[in-house]
Amino acid sequence: MGWKADDRDNSPFRSLMRVDAGAVPATLGPELEEAASYARAEKAEATRRAYRSDFGLFTTWCDRKRVPAHPASPEAVAAFLAAEASRGAKASTIGRRLAAIRYAHKLAGHEPPTNAEAVKATLRGIRRISGSGPARKAPATADKILAMVAKADDDLKGLRDCALLLLGFAGAFRRSEVTALNVADLEFCDGGLRVTIRKSKTDQEGLGAIIAIARGSVACPVDAVRAWEKAAAITEGPLFRPVTRTGKVSSRRLSTRAAAELVKTYARRAGLKASDFSGHSLRSGFLTSAAARGASIFS
Numbered sequence: 001m002g003w004k005a006d007d008r009d010n011s012p013f014r015s016l017m018r019v020d021a022g023a024v025p026a027t028l029g030p031e032l033e034e035a036a037s038y039a040r041a042e043k044a045e046a047t048r049r050a051y052r053s054d055f056g057l058f059t060t061w062c063d064r065k066r067v068p069a070h071p072a073s074p075e076a077v078a079a080f081l082a083a084e085a086s087r088g089a090k091a092s093t094i095g096r097r098l099a100a101i102r103y104a105h106k107l108a109g110h111e112p113p114t115n116a117e118a119v120k121a122t123l124r125g126i127r128r129i130s131g132s133g134p135a136r137k138a139p140a141t142a143d144k145i146l147a148m149v150a151k152a153d154d155d156l157k158g159l160r161d162c163a164l165l166l167l168g169f170a171g172a173f174r175r176s177e178v179t180a181l182n183v184a185d186l187e188f189c190d191g192g193l194r195v196t197i198r199k200s201k202t203d204q205e206g207l208g209a210i211i212a213i214a215r216g217s218v219a220c221p222v223d224a225v226r227a228w229e230k231a232a233a234i235t236e237g238p239l240f241r242p243v244t245r246t247g248k249v250s251s252r253r254l255s256t257r258a259a260a261e262l263v264k265t266y267a268r269r270a271g272l273k274a275s276d277f278s279g280h281s282l283r284s285g286f287l288t289s290a291a292a293r294g295a296s297i298f299s
Contacts, residue, residue: 043103046176046256054100070104074116077101081122091127098123140263140282145169148266149219156231157243161262163228164240164254166221168282171195171211175259175282181239186225191215193222 043051055069058080062069067076077098084094102114113119140148149165152158168178177197187194193213215222228234232241238253263282268274 044176050096051100051103054097055104058097058101070108071110072101072105072113074113074119077113077116078119078122081119081126085126085130091123091130094126095123140165140169140267140277142169144267144270144272145282146219147270147272148263149224151266151269156247156249159224159228159231160240160243161266162219163221163224164259164262165266165282166219166224167195167213168259170213170216170221173197173211173282175256175263178282179240179254179256179259183229183234183236183239186239188222188226193225 058072058077059069061080061083062072062076065076065079067073069076081094081098084097085091089097098114098119102112105112105114145165149162152162164178167173168175171178180198181195185196185198187196191212192215195211195213197209197211199208213221225239229239232243232249234241234249237251240254240259241252242250242254242258244250263277264274267277
């Protein structure tokens with residue numbers, strides 16, 4: 001389509017795509033630039049970051065071996081996968097590295113070397129020997145969430161952390177969903193709170209969904225969110241934000257990584273094993289707690 005990799009760093013992931021002015025009529029330039037911006041939106045930002053990192057590792061490895069990384073040969077890719085397995089990388093991580101290499105070649109218009117049977121067989125062998133199942137994180141069930149928020153400090157950061165933990169649990173939100181929330185996405189009502197999720201992992205087209213958050217008699221998520229908004233004087237923009245050691249609230253959005261670390265920190269404070277928990281523990285904890293009380297998984 002007239003797109004090519006950014007020549008500045010030989011990586012399709014730096015800008016993903018740019019228009020090759022010499023390959024298409026000049027009159028198509030503005031529209032192609034706009035098309036490229038849409039193409040970049042095909043993948044979530046977290047996915048693009050992971051792919052850039054993975055392809056960067058592959059490029060560095062190829063440089064050491066003095067073989068081309070872009071386009072790469074099937075033999076080079078298979079050897080890279082074997083090297084990753086030998087140094088102890090998980091099968092799931094190696095699979096993601098392979099996906100990054102495939103995507104990079106597709107962006108640049110090259111036949112992906114990952115289509116070769118030798119590459120596929122190498123990955124299957126790695127999965128068979130080392131196992132491909134991801135390490136499951138512990139769910140932050142209702143009792144654990146209560147134990148966590150009980151350890152929050154009585155300051156601005158503690159209010160934010162309580163609000164994030166309780167809202168994330170009550171809404172069964174992914175960390176990407178709860179950190180993406182804006183003040184405009186919340187609607188307080190008599191029954192509690194309506195939260196609009198603009199986009200999620202399973203809603204890449206951004207159709208959106210409204211989640212009802214009920215009030216609670218103990219550690220109420222609705223009250224916790226109100227307390228955080230009022231104390232931080234947040235009236236618009238991102239709901240959850242970084243707080244400095246001096247108590248200053250940033251205008252930036254809290255990152256998904258920071259949200260995951262927050263869960264781990266409070267798990268540790270509650271006397272739990274921090275490494276067993278992640279940002280996904282809030283979502284899985286709600287589902288586990290609901291199932292334990294007899295709720296249908298479809299509900």
